[in-house]
Amino acid sequence: MPRYTSYPTAPHFHAGIGEGDYRNWLAAIDRDKPISLYLHIPFCKQLCWYCGCNTQVTNRSSALSDYVDALLGEMALVRHAIGHAARVSSIHFGGGTPNALSPRDLERILVALRRQFSIDAACEIAAEIDPRVLEGEWVDVAVANGLNRASLGVQDLDPRVQAAINRIQPFALTERAVERLRKAGVDSINLDLMYGLPHQTTETIARTIADVLPLRADRFALFGYAHVPWMKPAQKLIADASLPDAAERFTQQSVAAALIVEAGYVQIGLDHFASREDQLAVSSGDGRLHRNFQGYTTDEAEALVGLGASSIGRLDGGYIQNATRIPEWRDALAEGRLPVARGIAVSDDDRMRRTIIETLMCSFRVDLGEIAARFGLREGAFDTEIQNLRAFVDDGLVVLRDGRVSVTERGRPFVRSVCAVFDRYLDRSAGRHSRSI
Structure with a gap:
């Protein structure tokens, strides 16, 4: 996760x-x-x-x-x-x-x-x-x-x-x-x-x-x-x-x-x-x-x-990571090049979902209605995610009320899994992650 x-x-x-x-x-x-x-x-x-x-x-x-x-x-x-x-x-x-x-x-x-x-x-x-x-x-x-x-x-x-x-x-x-x-x-x-x-x-x-x-x-x-x-x-x-x-x-x-x-x-x-x-x-x-x-x-x-080698930066346009291997990082610099190896440009949808995920990770609650209004989204923009949160609600890990998501005390150790509901990239990942606890 x-x-x-x-x-x-x-x-x-x-x-x-x-x-x-x-x-x-x-x-x-x-x-x-x-x-x-x-x-x-x-x-x-x-x-x-x-x-x-x-x-x-x-x-x-x-x-x-x-x-x-x-x-x-x-x-x-x-x-x-x-x-x-x-x-x-x-x-x-x-x-x-x-x-x-x-x-x-x-x-x-x-x-x-x-x-x-x-x-x-x-x-x-x-x-x-x-x-x-x-x-x-x-x-x-x-x-x-x-x-x-x-x-x-x-x-x-x-x-x-x-x-x-x-x-x-x-x-x-x-x-x-x-x-x-x-x-x-x-x-x-x-x-x-x-x-x-x-x-x-x-x-x-x-x-x-x-x-x-x-x-x-x-x-x-x-x-x-x-x-x-x-x-x-x-x-x-x-x-x-x-x-x-x-x-x-x-x-x-x-x-x-x-x-x-x-x-x-x-x-x-x-x-x-x-x-x-x-x-x-x-x-x-x-x-x-x-x-x-x-x-x-x-x-x-x-x-x-x-x-430095392998370091990651976050800018308004997206994320970049430097070359991981020191020789490649150093060679790029010797040639006067910034040693970028990879990165990703962020869309408005990415920024919106980043806001939701960071808010949940930091405060264990988020108002989806407020987020929708802030980013100019239509009513019901998060219907799919809310439906996918029902299992967490049934297990007593999340409380849903009028578009507000609150992670319960019992659910806090699983907050990364709650955040994953809002992650549009996760299902397309070919990689493997460590377990959430």
């Missing part, structure tokens, strides 16, 4: 979208509105077998420095295509392992960003961090250049689970990383947890949560492991027999969520949690929550520009 971090979702991107489309979409960016930037760092020191990210293992500093050289070139090309120094309200470093970069290479990127774009004074600058390879100098350079939010991978602290996913990370490493970041001045810290991992049980995840709660993270993310070995060969090293079945996955998710909420956090959407004073919780309560490729976010920028 798609995660619905975009609509249409990435499996429907195609090679018919090219550099010309991307240049036109970049040139159309409104200079009066802020944009977001996503920078993909596709390198890790060690491969975690569960990982679904586009990344590769290297311990050669020269490989990362060469990558940064090309990344700086891409920034310049994008800035030229936009035609002005676009305002930036959010910057996210993803991976891979952004803290695999040397402090010098990290500083080169951050300095170049300020040279090519107009970075808002209140810009959120976030990075995904692997506590196992976090060094003090890296933290100092990052914070000196504006890093104010960090997301640390934890997954599960049980030694057997860690061995099964090839990620040995004792609690002390996570604790030290959190302390180091807070001491340096990082305002917001998120911890990533997972369920559905090999040999994981409700007991192991409960112990993990009990261990990490005293760290007083501002946010938690609780993701289900997606076992897709036909897409990610490293996952073939995880034995199918070691994975929990659907009922156990559901129990793990339910228990973990309940423990985090009992500790005083507010559940945000499907899989995020935040302290009550955190901006994510405030935005959720105000109806201003959004969802993008990084999950739930307070970022209100309409345009997201992706930089």
